[in-house]
Amino acid sequence: MGESIAQTFLYDLMNDLKSELSGNLEQCLLAMFEPTTLYDAKQLRKAMKGAGTDESCLIEILCTRTNQEIKEIKEQYKSFFQRDLEKDCVSETSGHFKRLLVSLCQANRDETNSVDMAKATKEANELFQAGEKKWGTDESRFNVVLASRSFPQLRATFTEYVKISQRDILNSIDREMSGDLKEGFKTVVQCASSRPTYFAERLWKSMKGAGTDDNTLIRVVVSRSEIDLVEIKTAFLQMYHKTLYKMIEGDTSGDYKKLLLALVGSSI
Numbered sequence: 156m157g158e159s160i161a162q163t164f165l166y167d168l169m170n171d172l173k174s175e176l177s178g179n180l181e182q183c184l185l186a187m188f189e190p191t192t193l194y195d196a197k198q199l200r201k202a203m204k205g206a207g208t209d210e211s212c213l214i215e216i217l218c219t220r221t222n223q224e225i226k227e228i229k230e231q232y233k234s235f236f237q238r239d240l241e242k243d244c245v246s247e248t249s250g251h252f253k254r255l256l257v258s259l260c261q262a263n264r265d266e267t268n269s270v271d272m273a274k275a276t277k278e279a280n281e282l283f284q285a286g287e288k289k290w291g292t293d294e295s296r297f298n299v300v301l302a303s304r305s306f307p308q309l310r311a312t313f314t315e316y317v318k319i320s321q322r323d324i325l326n327s328i329d330r331e332m333s334g335d336l337k338e339g340f341k342t343v344v345q346c347a348s349s350r351p352t353y354f355a356e357r358l359w360k361s362m363k364g365a366g367t368d369d370n371t372l373i374r375v376v377v378s379r380s381e382i383d384l385v386e387i388k389t390a391f392l393q394m395y396h397k398t399l400y401k402m403i404e405g406d407t408s409g410d411y412k413k414l415l416l417a418l419v420g421s422s423i
Contacts, residue, residue: 179369180411186377187418192227193235195220198374199228200236203247210252210335212370213244215357217259218342219350225262251294252336258302265305272311278304279315282324286331294336297328301343309347351386354379355394358387362406372403372415380418388419 186194195216202209220228232240244256278300285293300312313324320327328340345353357375361368379387391399403415 178411179373179407180409180414182369183373183377183411183414186373190231191378192224193231194374194378195224195228196231196235196240198370199232199240200238200243203243208247209370210248211338212374213248213256214335214339214342215371215374217256218339219346219353222262222264222266225260229260229262248335250336251298252334252339254295255298255302255336255339258298261302264303265308267305268307269305270307270311272315275308275311276315279312279319282312282316282327283320286327294332297332297340301340306347309344313344313347349390351383351390352394354383354387355390355399358391358399359395359402362402367406369407372407376403376415376418384419 189197198212199216202212216228217225229240232238241257241260244260245253248256281296282300285296301309304312316322316324316327325341325344328337328344332340342353345356354375357371361371361375375387376384388399391397391402395402400416400419403419404412407415
């Protein structure tokens with residue numbers, strides 16, 4: 156009963172906010188009030204409905220969330236939209252990129268911390284044979300390994316890959332792949348190495364140059380605010396020699412800016 160009253164209150168409050176606010180400030184506040192997995196589900200639907208698909212949003216969410224988070228996102232997606240997330244991914248994407256998204260939707264990534272070095276060496280060699288050493292690329296082998304192995308196991312595989320190929324796996328993916336599939340595979344590699352570094356890069360790209368990608372800026376700051384935003388801020392400073400706080404301060408304005416800066420915290 157108590158939870159039901161709280162949910163009703165929250166629903167009414169969000170409707171009041173919608174009627175009183177607009178634009179980026181409204182979007183940011185509503186994102187803060189919503190359960191994280193429901194917010195992710197709404198972002199995924201927004202990325203796929205209408206003309207065109209925001210593939211970078213699909214990649215960001217499905218490549219970086221845990222198995223449990225993806226399962227909850229799928230449930231929220233089904234409950235809120237009466238639609239199947241995996242089926243929507245299939246209808247809105249194509250080729251090997253579609254297969255990657257379907258694999259990620261399965262939420263079957265190994266999440267143990269143990270590392271099998273013999274397996275790492277074997278799969279590093281398989282990736283080399285499927286990419287750099289092959290005329291044309293066997294994307295399906297990359298898909299199997301990158302979508303299902305644990306991040307510690309992948310890090311070991313990437314280390315072995317350098318020994319075998321004399322090339323970093325990101326460099327090979329850059330050379331061998333293209334388009335959305337390349338970005339999806341690179342995101343998995345980056346997240347296996349360091350999630351904060353990946354999100355720092357997403358934030359930088361959302362603000363650099365003319366104009367601001369407010370959807371991405373809001374999504375990353377809000378969704379990571381209680382997870383690893385401190386580490387993201389550190390990575391951002393190391394990578395770009397500028398604080399995230401200062402970057403947001405110079406790229407946004409008004410109450411929207413104040414809210415984002417409050418979420419980011421100190422200017423350090």
